[in-house]
Structure formats: C-alpha cells, structure tokens
Amino acid sequence: DSGVTQTPKHLITATGQRVTLRCSPRSGDLSVYWYQQSLDQGLQFLIHYYNGEERAKGNILERFSAQQFPDLHSELNLSSLELGDSALYFCASSPMGPYEQYFGPGTRLTVT
Amino acid sequence: QKEVEQDPGPLSVPEGAIVSLNCTYSNSAFQYFMWYRQYSRKGPELLMYTYSSGNKEDGRFTAQVDKSSKYISLFIRDSQPSDSATYLCAMSAGDKVIFGPGTSLSVIP
Numbered sequence: 538d539s540g541v542t543q544t545p546k547h548l549i550t551a552t553g554q555r556v557t558l559r560c561s562p563r564s565g566d567l568s569v570y571w572y573q574q575s576l577d578q579g580l581q582f583l584i585h586y587y588n589g590e591e592r593a594k595g596n597i598l599e600r601f602s603a604q605q606f607p608d609l610h611s612e613l614n615l616s617s618l619e620l621g622d623s624a625l626y627f628c629a630s631s632p633m634g635p636y637e638q639y640f641g642p643g644t645r646l647t648v649t
Numbered sequence: 650q651k652e653v654e655q656d657p658g659p660l661s662v663p664e665g666a667i668v669s670l671n672c673t674y675s676n677s678a679f680q681y682f683m684w685y686r687q688y689s690r691k692g693p694e695l696l697m698y699t700y701s702s703g704n705k706e707d708g709r710f711t712a713q714v715d716k717s718s719k720y721i722s723l724f725i726r727d728s729q730p731s732d733s734a735t736y737l738c739a740m741s742a743g744d745k746v747i748f749g750p751g752t753s754l755s756v757i758p
Binding site: 539541570579580581582585592593629635636637639640641642643645 | 700
C-alpha cells in the first residue's frame with residue numbers, strides 16, 4: 538500500500554458525460570501527478586500540481602481539467618467523454634521531485 | 650523517434666536467472682532515472698531512482714545509467730516468480746517525466 542488513495546476504483550459511463558476522479562496523496566506530500574494508461578499508449582503524464590498550484594502539463598486534452606485543494610487532495614475532471622478516453626487513470630504523490638513518485642491503485646474508466 | 654524506448658518483451662526466464670532490462674533515450678537533459686514495477690492493472694511501484702550516471706544497488710536489484718550512451722539498465726539477481734510483472738523505466742528533467750512503454754517479465758518456477 539503506497540498510502541495514495543483514489544476513488545472510485547471503477548467507473549462506467551456513456552459518451553458525452555462528465556466524471557470526476559479523486560486522489561488523496563500520502564500524508565505530507567505536496568505534489569500530485571495525474572497519468573493516463575491505455576493499452577496502446579502506455580503511461581502518459583497529464584498534469585502536475587504542487588501545493589495547490591499547477592506546475593506542469595503533459596498530454597492533457599482541453600476536455601480534461603484538474604485542481605488541487607487546500608487539503609492537498611486533487612480531482613481530475615473529464616468531460617465530453619469519448620470511447621477513446623477509456624483507460625486506467627493513476628495519480629501519484631511525491632515528497633520531493635518527480636523522481637520519487639508513489640502511485641495510487643488507479644481508477645478504471647470505461648466509456649460506452 | 651520516441652524519447653524513451655524499451656523492448657516490450659515478453660521476456661521469459663527460469664527462476665534464479667539474472668534478468669537484464671534496458672531502456673534507451675534521446676533527450677540528454679534527463680537527469681533522474683527511475684525504475685518502476687507494475688503488476689497487472691495495479692499502480693506502478695517505485696523500485697529505485699538514480700541521479701546522473703553510475704550504479705545503484707538495492708537488494709537483488711541494480712540500476713545502471715550510462716549517460717554517454719543514453720542507456721539505462723536494471724538487473725535482477727536470483728529472479729523469483731514474484732518478480733513477474735511489467736517493468737517501466739522513467740526519466741525526468743525538471744518537472745517533465747517520461748515513462749517507457751514497459752517490458753513484460755515472466756519468471757518461470
């Protein structure tokens with residue numbers, strides 16, 4: 538158990554819908570990273586927040602957004618969902634730099 | 650050319666064998682090099698990270714970085730069936746992190 542929690546574990550929704558994924562980092566970690574993992578794309582970095590502020594963006598679609606709250610938990614919002622958004626979404630937290638990340642168990646999103 | 654390349658395998662070895670996993674990269678700005686282990690449909694688990702070139706050992710695992718060749722390796726000694734997983738290399742420069750596609754490893758009892 539890494540200490541990072543993610544909810545929900547599974548999510549099934551229809552195309553065009555909007556969902557929110559939640560992540561709670563390890564106690565004391567200020568950084569939260571979001572990743573998307575699909576079979577054909579591997580693990581893709583989406584976005585990084587540090588202590589409530591956005592620090593870096595990766596291959597995140599405009600339909601996706603994220604935020605980190607004062608209690609350091611983070612939410613990833615996915616809207617206008619498409620079939621291709623079906624994937625595992627992981628968050629990770631870090632006490633230091635991006636070289637030491639601890640991943641949560643992931644949320645499996647299925648868009649039908 | 651992808652920034653990080655990794656042979657996807659699958660790699661199958663007998664129990665007790667020494668396993669060598671490798672990645673190559675193209676961006677000379679990478680400074681930190683990481684190895685993660687991922688069991689099927691679970692979150693990746695950090696095995697170790699290395700700064701710049703050199704070797705680092707942790708139990709049965711040894712990581713090597715050769716920045717001149719843009720080549721990193723992970724060696725697993727005395728491999729066990731519980732080592733069967735996908736191994737992801739990753740590299741970072743500043744806030745940027747790039748993961749390799751992963752190598753699937755099976756250790757056969």
